[in-house]
Amino acid sequence: MTEIFITGLGTVGAYGSGAESLRRVLAASELPAPSEVDRSAGYHLAQAPRKALLLDPALLREWVPPGEARRMSPPSRFALAAARMAFRCAGLGEGLPDERTGVVISTAFGPSSYSEGLLRQILLEGPESASPILFMESVANAPAAQIAIASKARGPSVTICQREAGALLAVGQAAADVAAGRVPRALAGTLDEMTPLLHSLLDRFGALARNSGPDGTEVARPFDLRRAGFVAAEGATMLLLESGERTASPLARVAAWGSAFDPTAPAVGWGTGSAGLARSLRRTLDRAGIPLESIDRIVTGASGSRSGDRVEALLLKEAWGDLPLPPVLAPKSVTGEYGGGFLGAAVLAAAGAPFGPTAGFEEPDPELGVVPHDGSPLAPPSTILVTSVAAGGAASWLVLEAP
Amino acid sequence: MNHKAVSRRVAVSGIGAVSGLGWGIGPLWEGLRAGRTAIRPFQRFDHSAHRTHLAAEIADTSLSSDPRCQRLSLADRFAVFAAAEALAMAGLSGDTAAPLEDAGVWFGSSTGGMFESERYFSEFLRGRWRNARLRDLAAQQVNAPGDAVARWFGVSGPVSTVSSACSSGALALGAALDAVRSGEVEVAVSGGSDSLCQLTYAGFNALRSVDEGPCRPFRAGREGMSFGEGSAVLVLEPLERVLARGAEPLAEFSGAGSACDAHHMTAPDPSGAGAAAAIEAALRDAGMPASEVGFVNAHGTGTPLNDAAEWRALQRVFGERAGELPLTATKALLGHLLGSSGAIEAVATVLCLRHGELHPVPGCAEVDPELPVSLVLDRPLPLPGVRAAVSTSLAFGGSNAALVFSRWTNS
Numbered sequence: 073m074t075e076i077f078i079t080g081l082g083t084v085g086a087y088g089s090g091a092e093s094l095r096r097v098l099a100a101s102e103l104p105a106p107s108e109v110d111r112s113a114g115y116h117l118a119q120a121p122r123k124a125l126l127l128d129p130a131l132l133r134e135w136v137p138p139g140e141a142r143r144m145s146p147p148s149r150f151a152l153a154a155a156r157m158a159f160r161c162a163g164l165g166e167g168l169p170d171e172r173t174g175v176v177i178s179t180a181f182g183p184s185s186y187s188e189g190l191l192r193q194i195l196l197e198g199p200e201s202a203s204p205i206l207f208m209e210s211v212a213n214a215p216a217a218q219i220a221i222a223s224k225a226r227g228p229s230v231t232i233c234q235r236e237a238g239a240l241l242a243v244g245q246a247a248a249d250v251a252a253g254r255v256p257r258a259l260a261g262t263l264d265e266m267t268p269l270l271h272s273l274l275d276r277f278g279a280l281a282r283n284s285g286p287d288g289t290e291v292a293r294p295f296d297l298r299r300a301g302f303v304a305a306e307g308a309t310m311l312l313l314e315s316g317e318r319t320a321s322p323l324a325r326v327a328a329w330g331s332a333f334d335p336t337a338p339a340v341g342w343g344t345g346s347a348g349l350a351r352s353l354r355r356t357l358d359r360a361g362i363p364l365e366s367i368d369r370i371v372t373g374a375s376g377s378r379s380g381d382r383v384e385a386l387l388l389k390e391a392w393g394d395l396p397l398p399p400v401l402a403p404k405s406v407t408g409e410y411g412g413g414f415l416g417a418a419v420l421a422a423a424g425a426p427f428g429p430t431a432g433f434e435e436p437d438p439e440l441g442v443v444p445h446d447g448s449p450l451a452p453p454s455t456i457l458v459t460s461v462a463a464g465g466a467a468s469w470l471v472l473e474a475p
Numbered sequence: 476m477n478h479k480a481v482s483r484r485v486a487v488s489g490i491g492a493v494s495g496l497g498w499g500i501g502p503l504w505e506g507l508r509a510g511r512t513a514i515r516p517f518q519r520f521d522h523s524a525h526r527t528h529l530a531a532e533i534a535d536t537s538l539s540s541d542p543r544c545q546r547l548s549l550a551d552r553f554a555v556f557a558a559a560e561a562l563a564m565a566g567l568s569g570d571t572a573a574p575l576e577d578a579g580v581w582f583g584s585s586t587g588g589m590f591e592s593e594r595y596f597s598e599f600l601r602g603r604w605r606n607a608r609l610r611d612l613a614a615q616q617v618n619a620p621g622d623a624v625a626r627w628f629g630v631s632g633p634v635s636t637v638s639s640a641c642s643s644g645a646l647a648l649g650a651a652l653d654a655v656r657s658g659e660v661e662v663a664v665s666g667g668s669d670s671l672c673q674l675t676y677a678g679f680n681a682l683r684s685v686d687e688g689p690c691r692p693f694r695a696g697r698e699g700m701s702f703g704e705g706s707a708v709l710v711l712e713p714l715e716r717v718l719a720r721g722a723e724p725l726a727e728f729s730g731a732g733s734a735c736d737a738h739h740m741t742a743p744d745p746s747g748a749g750a751a752a753a754i755e756a757a758l759r760d761a762g763m764p765a766s767e768v769g770f771v772n773a774h775g776t777g778t779p780l781n782d783a784a785e786w787r788a789l790q791r792v793f794g795e796r797a798g799e800l801p802l803t804a805t806k807a808l809l810g811h812l813l814g815s816s817g818a819i820e821a822v823a824t825v826l827c828l829r830h831g832e833l834h835p836v837p838g839c840a841e842v843d844p845e846l847p848v849s850l851v852l853d854r855p856l857p858l859p860g861v862r863a864a865v866s867t868s869l870a871f872g873g874s875n876a877a878l879v880f881s882r883w884t885n886s
Contacts, residue, residue, distance in 0.1 A: 114602060175735070182617070182638070190674060195597045199525045199677035207678030208740045208871065211585070212617060212638035217872025220737040226749060229735035229874040230646055233584075233617040233638040241635050248653060254732075254756065276609060330659075331633040333580070333625045339546070340613045348631045359658075464622050466634050 074251045077322035077475070079314045080164070082157025082261075083416040084132065084150055085307030085407060086125035090157060094416045097406050101428030101447065104406070106290070106303065115272035121280050121290040124266050125305035125408040143205060144218055145183035146265045150308035151215035152222055154412070155259055158310040159223065167223075174227035174258035175216045176246040177310070178238030180410055182212035184267045215263055215308075227255035236373060236380075237331065238262060239309075239415045240460050240468035244329030246313050253315075261310035264410040271304055277340060279463075280304060281376055285432070292376030292409075293432040294402035295385060295442045302375035305408025309416040321475070324422035327455070328471040330356030334383070337465030342379040349383070349467050350390030353459075362455065362471055364391070368398045369453045371418040373460030374444070375404040376432065384461045385440035402444045405431040418458040422472040426450075485655045486717045486724035487880070489567065489710035490822045491560025491666075493553045494809045495531030495703050499560055504826050507834035508855050512808045514689040514701045519590070519671045526680040527687050530671055531703035531810035543627070548588030548614035551623035553706035553815075554668035558624045565710040566722060567662060568628070579632035579660040581651035582621030583643025583667035585814030588614030590672040620668035620706070621647075632660045638814065641774070642733070643667055645817025645868035645876035648709065649731030655711045666708035666822075667815030675813060676702060682741060690777030690811075692804035693786070693848050694840045700776040703810025707819035726825045727881040729763060729863065732756025736873025742780055743869055747787030750774075753875035754792045754865055761863075761879040765793050768800065768879075769861035770833050772824045773848075774869045775804025776811055781869060786846040788867075801856055802848045803827070807836035817868035821878055824866040828882040831859045 285291030332352030336343030407413025429447030495513025644667030
């Protein structure tokens with residue numbers, strides 16, 4: 073049986089570039105300094121949040137030089153930088169041993185700034201003003217293609233768009249490709265950029281935390297009674313998955329993956345079908361021969377979303393039944409929503425990285441009954457469940473084992 | 476899914492489609508068989524300022540009086556219609572059908588509800604927020620058509636949307652094949668959906684990839700693609716399950732493969748190596764030698780570079796047979812359905828296998844002497860003994876996919 077290991081991790085976000093930057097903020101429960109969102113275009117409502125977790129473009133120069141970056145959208149740059157970090161982390165910084173490498177990545181919104189620019193040209197200036205460069209980089213799979221071109225990765229190239237569930241779906245599909253022997257390695261990950269337009273629209277849908285912290289700042293409060301939305305983020309995280317034959321010092325083993333759908337969910341919200349999702353999760357674990365009791369850490373995708381955290385909590389409660397939940401981590405309290413910090417945090421959790429107390433969490437929500445990690449020392453992990461539920465009904469999960 | 480997987484043979488038990496040829500499989504097959512193109516002047520949006528003026532538009536965009544449709548984008552409606560037809564054909568919908576609890580949805584889409592969200596952005600970007608309806612924007616999600624299908628039919632298994640430009644539908648079908656084979660689901664509802672929108676219409680025109688007339692795949696003097704819209708859905712089930720209930724499979728879904736050119740964002744690798752690798756991977760997945768393939772439904776966009784690269788790929792895989800292998804290009808009749816093209820061409824391939832004849836492309840223009848394919852012209856080509864066929868999809872960013880279907884015979 074083919075074993076699949078995560079041998080490389082690359083990440084870039086408001087916390088900086090590289091796994092060590094992410095590890096540091098997670099250990100300290102230290103929210104990276106949020107950036108002022110540019111409101112000059114006038115997209116935002118007056119009371120909309122003002123900040124988001126944006127990355128410093130200067131972080132990318134080491135990985136994607138300006139001459140290479142000039143024909144890429146921001147998400148392509150994020151993705152390529154994270155991919156190169158992952159390759160270097162896996163000891164493949166000088167190049168891939170052969171071209172049999174797959175690229176399976178997800179994005180919730182695609183290259184938003186280029187799509188917006190193209191729409192502006194078409195709708196406001198006329199269709200003949202449409203830029204071919206903007207168009208070719210506005211497609212959702214542009215980042216995957218740029219990674220493949222830059223690294224000569226000629227295996228399957230797949231881009232998944234399934235909102236917040238996409239990252240784990242991508243890891244699962246990449247793992248399936250490696251397990252089936254289609255490729256000996258695959259890059260899997262997720263990316264998103266947070267443009268002023270997207271930020272303003274997420275707020276109009278009521279998704280963002282507003283004035284929830286001291287001094288009117290925005291704070292995500294996963295699983296908290298007073299949670300009222302998430303803090304939007306951007307960035308990319310890429311993992312290198314390899315079959316068991318070349319695994320010098322893996323970060324984690326991919327033990328199982330699965331997904332399900334809640335058909336009661338509306339197109340832009342969450343439904344009431346947590347029991348069905350829980351049954352599907354149990355089925356994934358049963359099929360993989362993983363007893364529930366063996367899971368000693370859960371990394372949730374809880375972001376501070378009022379309804380999303382509720383579904384995620386009830387899904388776990390239903391799945392565990394009378395059994396006590398293992399420690400529950402909610403790294404989006406630090407990484408924000410989107411941009412892949414959550415995925416990087418999950419791998420670091422499997423690798424035994426320390427996590428501080430859940431930022432923003434103060435008061436348990438009695439309906440949810442989930443109290444996230446309080447920062448007390450945890451025993452080294454063995455089996456980690458990673459979950460993510462998406463607006464619209466999709467849910468996905470992954471089981472990682474410590475190396 | 477996990478990697479302790481089984482492997483089962485997979486049947487196509489139902490198909491559904493909506494395209495420029497009409498709503499349903501009936502009008503689709505009738506039009507394909509007649510070689511009748513749906514590419515013509517269209518009304519969806521004002522294209523007077525665009526460079527070209529044709530598309531294979533779905534003229535009647537009403538679906539039903541069901542109030543649930545009012546919140547769906549056109550791409551969602553197309554998807555729900557195609558899925559309903561496919562599930563009904565498979566005997567998996569209606570009052571007596573079992574719930575689709577063991578089902579999953581794998582869909583491809585390039586732009587989801589972009590047509591509707593263009594209305595929103597048209598107002599929003601001009602600062603006229605009060606006129607912009609958030610509902611139009613909510614429809615824009617690329618995952619919306621697949622989600623709409625899952626929601627409509629109460630699917631509670633995996634739902635995943637691929638958005639890898641023009642190979643999205645084929646890649647989604649490949650993932651669905653894996654899921655049924657491995658036992659992850661008992662039923663996969665898989666396909667794609669896209670509607671015409673200004674973003675892609677203007678974008679491809681900006682690349683000068685669009686023919687001012689109807690597209691002419693593999694013909695001398697071809698100048699580019701034509702746009703289409705619509706949805707196609709295939710219902711996939713374990714072969715044994717279909718046979719056990721006394722149903723007849725429409726075809727066997729034998730294999731899928733994909734590979735990347737890693738060459739250029741918009742231009743295919745002229746050597747055809749990436750597309751050939753995808754076809755070879757699909758044949759390997761099917762456990763089938765290239766000699767068993769009886770025809771090819773080519774990606775065949777009609778762009779000079781794409782068709783040339785595809786011909787080189789066919790030469791790499793089929794050698795001297797490449798020029799003799801009967802070939803069709805569904806896009807000559809339906810236009811390019813972008814993220815849904817791989818799905819509707821898979822449906823066309825299944826129909827051709829089932830009827831034992833290959834649908835033609837219209838017109839009498841000379842086949843490009845540089846690409847001497849055996850293009851089926853004007854009338855269907857009888858292929859009574861055909862056993863298997865390959866359908867190819869080649870996308871932006873060099874994402875290539877190929878699907879292998881086998882004719883189902885009781886023997």
